[in-house]
Amino acid sequence: MLKVINLSKDFKTEDNTINAVSNVSFEVGDGVFSTIIGKSGSGKSTLLSLLGALDNPSSGNIMVDDQEISKMSDQQLIKYRRDKIGFVFQNYNLIPNLSALENVMIPMEFAGVKLSTRKDRASKLLSQVGITNDKQERKPGRLSGGEQQRVAIARALANKPKLILADEPTGNLDSATGKIIIDLLKKLSKSENTTIIAVTHDEGIAATADSTFKLKDGKLIK
């Protein structure tokens, strides 16, 4: 489903060039829960940005469902991010003045889904990730960290994406809540047949994944 071929990303400064991601290649199948591990500055988040088409690679190709991302126009990239990708961020990045339900409805609004349909689906997704009806109308500020991350996962699932990219999804959570979130992601990868790639520096989480890629200085070493 996801095929990364000789992917590189360089950042040029005044004095030199930093190879954030260097000649990385790997493949991940449908419904697989994978992790990318590595130390801080190893290029994990940069790789995730490239996979999510948030940034352009310096060289190499990313193929999703046999489509080459690097050849897509801006409009196609917007559509790709909207329809094929779901993002889960370490800081949740929910819109603070919208309720949990409204946050989950936003990606469906961008996709042109009818209001009644998106409301029903958002409610179901929130229930699926464990946000009960009484909390669905709450704004993020009135939810715990774990609950906010659950809302973020529901938002990532809104448009039934093929790929969910999670950047340190448990980074701001205690270990018990973190385990619950990882279990939820693993469960969803199977039930929704969605490929999940989670960036983490937690070896324990990586050990439970279907596959793990280890980055060091921008290079894949495992």
Next chain:
Amino acid sequence: MGVVQRGVKNAFRNGVRSLSVIFILAISVSMALVMLTALKAVSEKINNIKSSVGNIITVTLAGMRGFEGGGTLLNNEDADAIKSMDHVRNVLAILNARLTTIGTESPGFGRNENSNLNAQTSLSAPPIQQKSETSGSTSNRHFVINGQEVTGRNFSMPITVVGLNNLSNLSALNASSYSVSSGVEFDPATNENIAMLGKDLASQNNIFADGTFTAYGQTITVSGIFDAGNVFANASIVMPIKTLQNLSGEAEQINSLIVTADSIDSLPAVQNAIKDKLGENVDVTNSEQSSQNAISPLENIKTISFYSLIGSLVAGAIIIFLTMVMIVRERRREIGVLKAIGSSNIGIMTMFTVESLVLTITSSILGIVAGVLFSNPVLKILISSSESAPTNNFSAEKLGQGMGRFGQGAGQMMARFGGGIENARNSLQNLHAIIGWDIILYGLGAAVIIAIAGSAVSSFVIVKIRPAEVMRQE
């Protein structure tokens, strides 16, 4: 929830800040509205004054002062030629004559001393105020005429007769307006022996409407009694000009013309055209300078209003511009997230533009309410501060009336000019700012333009934000 609803909701995301912005912006909008209203009111008033005050050209015989001097009389053909000129709205033809009471001594001065324009009448002039401290000599009495002390022989005061082709303007008798207290106006185009008497003259002679008197040896019917508000006019007779021309034997002849131009701006062109037509035989004067003096305070208000309006609009645009830039900078991460989850740049820009519109339109509504409340008080302040500049403390109209007794032409001029200044000054006091729907629509339109302009730069920032920045800030 759509992009518009989200924009509306975002506008009140930070209540304290939103209210502060709305309050400050409302002050700017109300200021702009007040200034726009003042500008409109003053501009209309200036145009009104230009087309109604000071747009008068007086054509008199060259060298004529009152009943003295001057060459050949003008005639109906001259009046018709002037009436057909460009920018001429109206031509008032005037023929002056004076009557003395049958059996009394004529005053014996003036260009008409030996002409048919000097004749006798059965009427007697109203008595003038006699000074209490007289010399005791009947042949050398002291009189006070309109406040001026004069000494003269024991003469009978002459009665002025004015022949007019138009009753809409009684400035020939130093009156800006008049009312018919009894009877009716005559048709100014007729040549019948008919006249209107000033109320003092009618009272002195115990004559009422439909009564008669004798002049030029003929019986004249009184169609009505008028009150023009001044002693000179109320002691006079008004006749159709053709009647006076027939009675006096001065067929087709005219003493002077009062030409009304369509605007003060047309005065020089009309004046030159009249001079070209009538040559050196006439003095052609206008009241442009007087009216310019009257308009001057209004021009000051107009200038202040215009620059204040521009300043208010610029201030409003800067306020909303800075607010939107601040909001966009604060929400960089949110914008990045929205892009990451599939929003287009246009969708996000629309959301921020709606937010900007909500702030400005809310401010405009408050500003309009404030503008309605404060436009007239502010206009009064502007008037009071501008009024102190050019003032004429003397009453030119009264002076004109006084002069009218002895030097009718000069008196008429002074009265007309003075009346114009007085009218302009009164119109300044009566200036009212009216906020109509057009002004409100202008205000809302300006708010929309300010909102779009204010969000234009922030939109540029939005386009530049790359979603990858969100990831790197983790």
